[in-house]
Amino acid sequence: MSDTTHVGIIGGGLAGLAAAATLAEKGIQTTVFEAGSQLGGRARNVAVEFNSQVVQLDNGQHILLGAYHETLKLLKKIGVDEQDALLRLPLTLNIKSLNHLPSFKFRASNYLPFPLNQLFGFLFCKGLSLRERTNLLHFMLNLKRSNFHIPTDKPLNDYLGAERQSSNTIKLLWEPLCLAALNTPITVASSKVFLNVLRDTFDGKKSDSQLLLPKQGLSDLFSKPITHYLQSRNGTILTGHRVKAVKASEGGFTVQSKDQLFQFSHVILATSALRLQDVASQLPKLAGPVETTKSYQYQPIYTIYLQYSTDTKLPHAMIGLAGTLSQWVFDRGILCGQHGLMAVIISAEGAHQNCSQDELALTVASELHQAFPVLKKPLWHQVIAEKRATFSCQVDLARPSHETHQKNLYIAGDYTYADYPATIEGAVRSGVNAANMINRSSDD
Ligand SMILES: Cc1cc2nc3c(=O)[nH]c(=O)nc-3n(C[C@H](O)[C@H](O)[C@H](O)COP(=O)(O)OP(=O)(O)OC[C@H]3O[C@@H](n4cnc5c(N)ncnc54)[C@H](O)[C@@H]3O)c2cc1C
Helix, strand or coil, X not given: CCXXXXXXXXXXXXXXXXXXXXXXXXXXXXXXXXXXXXXXXXXXEEEEEECCEEEEEECCCCCEECCCHHHHHHHHHCCCCHHHHEEEECCEEEEEECCCCCXXXXXXXXXXXXXXXXXXXXXXXXXXXXXXXXXXXXXXXXHHHCCCCCCCCCEHHHHHHHCCCCHHHHHHHHHHHHHHHHCCCCCCEEHHHHHHHHHHHXXXXXXXXXXXXXXXXXXXXXXXXXXXXXXXXXXXXEECCCEEEEEEECCEEEEEECCEEEEXXXXXXXXXXXXXXHHHCCCHHHHHHHHHHHCCCEEEEEEEEEECCCCCCCCCCEEEEECCCCCEXXXXXXXXXXXXXXXXXXXXXXXXXXXXXXXXXXXXHHHXXXXXXXXXXXXXXXXXXXXXXXXXXXXXXXXXXXXXCCCCEEECCHHHCCCCCCCHHHHHHHHHHHHHHHHHHHHC
16 A cells, blocks of 8 residues: 555545544545534434533434444444443334224244244234234245345335235334335335345344444444544544535645645545535536436434433333324433433424424324323423435435546445445445445555
């Protein structure tokens, strides 16, 4: 590796940070530019004040899976102990219904070997008729046989209907999973990408299907230890540095930020899809990816935090709700010691976007009270609305690759990891892949 190699990374979300950590491990110099005042992008802490007390919340409750192998590798590399940082739960879905639908319960058996434990779970899940359960089991067995592959993409709702999944099974099982995994309405969501997530969850090792819930805030989990890791390896992090332009120049690239010019041999553009056009406008060879991302649509995620008295507790750390605006409720006391604090998630577009934040919090509080009478009146609430939380993961969505027509310039970001929807794992894999291309291109 030439010792003049210095990589400028534009964007300090998980893609940019994973790229920087991968390069730093190999002794390559990096500088990360982050427009915001803190690192982490869409996976970060937000400090809010109530009665002169500062409470750390996540910008949105995040769920990881045991199949997030690259994320787990990254955490290990930066010195995070998985057992301290993440609560590992067997794949369990508890969905409580507040309308005419029955409640749904799926739990992979702890005692049977993989994959029998899951097949047993499907066959004996609660809330579906015997016919629905046998259809579900057949469907899963067929998917395993075809390695979760379908030749042409189609909307998930249509695909599931054609696979003899009843409207009850779709409402109680597949739609909540689709919203949680793809953050895209099931009527337009990509079946292919959904099946990729199912494959990695249900067709690997038993541990791949487990749910991993952060026991600490997202910044403590990711950006703080990565900062420490990078700084101890000669990496530079510039927060509050919005990059205005990247230009190809003699022997590399010029990056303009805060009226300063920085020179790099290589650049990784690790902004979100939404922001790619801002930094790539002076790179004509990136016209293709810029045009592709300009056509993207985005989906919101709302997280409604409700604080109850500190002795309030739910029976599980994570419970789904059906027939309500609220989709999932997380007990942050069980997860990270924030006793009495509930985080309610509403993924993708819907009627909730027409409410004011206070109206939404009131509606959610009343739904929670109906579902769990122990949750009476919240002491305070905070709504965090990420209006363009993720790209809409629709049928046949074009996804740019990490490699570009501009030599020594790469793209990272969740949208560039084509197998996955917008996820932590997609972002981390994209960053690692882009960084590994720099190794290869420099060694060539
Ligand atoms: C509310 C919410 C809930 C989610 N839940 C889950 C979940 O449960 N499980 C899961 O796996 N995923 C979840 N996700 C998705 C996951 O957070 C993202 O896919 C991932 O964090 C994206 O990382 P990224 O690095 O690709 O992009 P980003 O996090 O968007 O990072 C891009 C960074 O680039 C910076 N930037 C942009 N322009 C410039 C510029 N000109 N100069 C310098 N910096 C710039 C931005 O400030 C940002 O920090 C959720 C996302 C949200 C918003």
